Amino acid sequence: MFYKEIKKLKKSELRDLLAxxxxxxxxxxxxxxxxxxxxxxxxxxxxHETDTIFADSGELHLVSDNLNIVxxxxxxIQDLAIINDLVIKEAKRDLSDSIQQIKQLTKDI
Numbered sequence: 001m002f003y004k005e006i007k008k009l010k011k012s013e014l015r016d017l018l019a020x021x022x023x024x025x026x027x028x029x030x031x032x033x034x035x036x037x038x039x040x041x042x043x044x045x046x047x048h049e050t051d052t053i054f055a056d057s058g059e060l061h062l063v064s065d066n067l068n069i070v071x072x073x074x075x076x077i078q079d080l081a082i083i084n085d086l087v088i089k090e091a092k093r094d095l096s097d098s099i100q101q102i103k104q105l106t107k108d109i
Contacts, residue, residue, distance in 0.1 A: 047069060050063060050064055058072065059071065059072055060076060
């Protein structure tokens with residue numbers, strides 16, 4: 001609003017206009033804070049199984065029902081050794097746990 005238009009308003013209208021403006025400002029500040037929080041919060045994605053795997057334009061695509069993960073192939077190559085080690089360690093741990101459970105079952109029988 002221009003200054004002349006504001007000057008013509010009644011006090012009650014000015015109060016309403018000020019309240020509306022302050023509410024809008026507060027709403028924008030909350031929305032902005034929410035966007036900042038969303039942008040700074042890392043997102044976790046769980047991919048249980050893939051339906052399709054393909055590569056295109058230097059990117060690896062892992063596709064499931066409701067998720068499409070795209071990974072840069074050059075970066076993935078650099079990380080493969082670490083990924084392989086971590087996966088093998090987890091598989092060994094799972095296997096060890098399964099063996100212990102089988103041993104316990106045989107003792108119980």
